[in-house]
Amino acid sequence: MEENNSKPQTPHGVLDISYKDERINRKAFSYRLRRRADEVILMINKHFKSDPRDLLDLGPAEGKSLSIVQDAFPNMKCTGLEYSQELLEACEDKRLTMIQGDAMHPPFPDNSFDIVTATAVIEHVESPLEMIKEVNRILRPGGIFIITTPDPLFEKVAVAIGHLQDEDHQETMTLRTLKSYLSEADMEPVFLSKFMCWPWGFKGELVIERIIKAIGLRFILLNQIAVGLKSVNSKGKEQ
Numbered sequence: 001m002e003e004n005n006s007k008p009q010t011p012h013g014v015l016d017i018s019y020k021d022e023r024i025n026r027k028a029f030s031y032r033l034r035r036r037a038d039e040v041i042l043m044i045n046k047h048f049k050s051d052p053r054d055l056l057d058l059g060p061a062e063g064k065s066l067s068i069v070q071d072a073f074p075n076m077k078c079t080g081l082e083y084s085q086e087l088l089e090a091c092e093d094k095r096l097t098m099i100q101g102d103a104m105h106p107p108f109p110d111n112s113f114d115i116v117t118a119t120a121v122i123e124h125v126e127s128p129l130e131m132i133k134e135v136n137r138i139l140r141p142g143g144i145f146i147i148t149t150p151d152p153l154f155e156k157v158a159v160a161i162g163h164l165q166d167e168d169h170q171e172t173m174t175l176r177t178l179k180s181y182l183s184e185a186d187m188e189p190v191f192l193s194k195f196m197c198w199p200w201g202f203k204g205e206l207v208i209e210r211i212i213k214a215i216g217l218r219f220i221l222l223n224q225i226a227v228g229l230k231s232v233n234s235k236g237k238e239q
Contacts, residue, residue, distance in 0.1 A: 031201040032223070036119040036148050037068035039195055039225050043146045044073070044115060047190055047227050052076050052114040056138070058103040058131075059083070059121035062090035069117070070095050079113075081106055104131055111140045119148045123172055132185040136230055145187065145228040149173055151194065154222040178226040187228035194221035 044052060052073060060066045060080035070078045070093070079097040082088050091098050101107050103118070104125055116135045122128045135145045152172035173181075175192045182189045197209050199222060212218060 028199045032120070032196070032199065033065050034068065035196055035201065035223070037065040039148060040065075040069055040117050040119060040146050041072045043144070043191065043225065043227050044069075047144050047229070048115060049142065054079065054113050055115040055117060056081060056106070056108070056113045058106070058116065058118040058135075059124070060096075060098070061087045063093050063096050063098060065119060066096055067093045104134065106134055106138055108138045110137055112138045114140055114143050115146065116143070117146045119146075120150070122147055122178075123149050124170060126170060128171060128173065129181045129184055132181050132187065132228070136185050136187050136228075139230040141230055142232045143230045144190070145182075145230075147178060147226045147228070149178070149224050151222055151224055173224075175224050175226060178224070182226065182228040185228070187230055189226060190229045191225070191227040194218050194224050196223040197221055 044055075054077040055069065055073075057063075057066045057069070057078065057080045060082050061084075063080050063082075066078050066080050070076070077097065078095070079099060080091070081099050081101045081103060083100065083102055085100055088098050088100055099107075103121060104127070116139055118131075118135075122131065125131050132145065139145060150172065152174060175194070179189045179192055193213075195209060197205060197212060197220070209221065212221065
């Protein structure tokens with residue numbers, strides 16, 4: 001009988017250590033990471049009504065973005081759930097609790113976290129709706145889920161001109177789709193917007209973005225953010 005030495009197949013869309021290396025060498029990748037982290041911090045300050053105790057980040061890679069969030073909330077416990085063992089081992093921030101696991105099946109009890117984040121992750125999973133349902137399960141009542149994902153039109157153009165490679169995205173979603181998924185998962189969509197007017201960033205970009213939104217041209221922005229709220233009336237024993 002032949003011995004089977006094959007490794008378990010990595011789920012479609014999961015990134016590996018090359019993602020970390022490419023981000024170091026490409027300014028646009030580092031910029032997008034920082035902007036997504038800044039948006040997460042902004043959403044926590046706007047939409048979580050007290051001091052957050054803990055946060056779970058789905059698909060944090062080696063934890064660079066999560067470290068930025070930890071800097072902003074030093075008293076909050078930050079946990080990352082990452083599938084790639086290579087990326088977990090590349091994490092250098094000892095403040096973070098990094099766990100190996102699948103974002104589709106987070107290994108946590110009901111009502112475990114105040115905040116869950118998924119930045120540039122939901123487009124990689126096999127079923128965004130099922131992932132959101134799982135997030136709703138592990139959030140405490142009154143907790144929030146913060147999602148960022150590329151605008152579908154920008155992604156098509158960026159891939160076509162070679163700015164982005166095909167990143168194994170399984171579904172690209174509009175804000176309307178995200179709103180629908182949040183509602184179907186029994187979460188209240190409390191914020192839906194777009195951000196990022198240039199993939200590399202520039203001085204004064206936030207002022208330009210505010211002007212773009214004020215004059216009704218937000219459709220040209222490149223990234224999207226959505227915040228879902230778990231009802232305070234949701235049942236379940238708080239951890």
